Amino acid sequence: MGRATRSTNGRGDIPRPSMRARRTAPAVAVEAPLPADGQKVLVVLAHPDDPEYFCGGSVARWAAEGSDVAFCLVTSGDKGADTADVDAPELARRREEEQRAAAKVLGVRTVVFLGRPDGMLEPDLDLRRDIVRAIRRFRPDTVITCDPTTLFSHDKGINHPDHRAVGLATLDAVYPAAGSALFFPDLLGEGLAPHKVLRVYLAGSQSPDTTIDVSLYFERKLQALRCHRSQISDFDELAAEMRRRYLDPAAPPEAPRHIERFRSLEPFD
Numbered sequence: 001m002g003r004a005t006r007s008t009n010g011r012g013d014i015p016r017p018s019m020r021a022r023r024t025a026p027a028v029a030v031e032a033p034l035p036a037d038g039q040k041v042l043v044v045l046a047h048p049d050d051p052e053y054f055c056g057g058s059v060a061r062w063a064a065e066g067s068d069v070a071f072c073l074v075t076s077g078d079k080g081a082d083t084a085d086v087d088a089p090e091l092a093r094r095r096e097e098e099q100r101a102a103a104k105v106l107g108v109r110t111v112v113f114l115g116r117p118d119g120m121l122e123p124d125l126d127l128r129r130d131i132v133r134a135i136r137r138f139r140p141d142t143v144i145t146c147d148p149t150t151l152f153s154h155d156k157g158i159n160h161p162d163h164r165a166v167g168l169a170t171l172d173a174v175y176p177a178a179g180s181a182l183f184f185p186d187l188l189g190e191g192l193a194p195h196k197v198l199r200v201y202l203a204g205s206q207s208p209d210t211t212i213d214v215s216l217y218f219e220r221k222l223q224a225l226r227c228h229r230s231q232i233s234d235f236d237e238l239a240a241e242m243r244r245r246y247l248d249p250a251a252p253p254e255a256p257r258h259i260e261r262f263r264s265l266e267p268f269d
């Protein structure tokens with residue numbers, strides 16, 4: 001999804017190590033503690049294809065190593081085109097199918113769509129409640145979302161407002177609402193008891209502190225991205241750009257590797 005291939009709803013949202021991170025990266029990148037076997041990981045993001053861009057390699061790795069990963073997409077990407085003659089509901093249906101196919105490639109069995117309008121998200125109490133509901137249903141150990149403080153996505157890009165809105169609403173849902181019976185008592189009536197998330201990984205962060213080596217799973221990330229055919233005009237160009245972008249700048253040329261980076265939070269520590 002380079003500039004030539006991105007639609008408006010995702011343009012500029014490809015996370016990559018910031019220039020600051022490149023300059024200060026240690027010679028040996030710090031590895032994150034991976035979710036242990038049997039852990040549950042919930043990915044909450046705005047648009048179909050966001051999971052693949054932001055964390056597809058990590059998701060593939062965690063799923064392969066025994067974690068149960070679920071996707072919660074807040075919109076169905078109905079503005080993922082630039083022309084007015086597009087049938088938005090039909091585009092949304094197509095993008096949901098593309099997302100389910102990509103999830104299957106990554107080893108993700110559960111995909112939930114909240115059905116909110118693309119491009120119009122606000123981090124309001126309604127969205128917070130919907131995300132609390134998703135957290136209490138799936139009961140994850142780890143939640144992955146966007147870093148809502150990223151206003152400029154990389155050197156010259158503007159981060160999509162939906163990404164910021166979902167990141168903020170998800171943080172607000174994790175702490176304190178999902179873990180407290182006093183928030184959204186109507187959810188107790190749905191049988192959804194409070195649940196405390198142990199760890200949050202923020203994707204697309206400009207201050208990442210956590211590195212996941214996804215070298216063994218990078219081709220699977222690309223294969224999953226390829227499922228989003230409605231959003232890609234030239235997959236080969238995209239794949240080449242992705243291979244460059246996710247290359248670990250700290251790895252020696254004779255031993256290249258691909259990484260995804262996150263900022264980690266432990267909200268109840």
Ligand SMILES: [Zn+2]
Pocket residue numbers: 009010013046047050160163
């Ligand atoms: Zn997006």
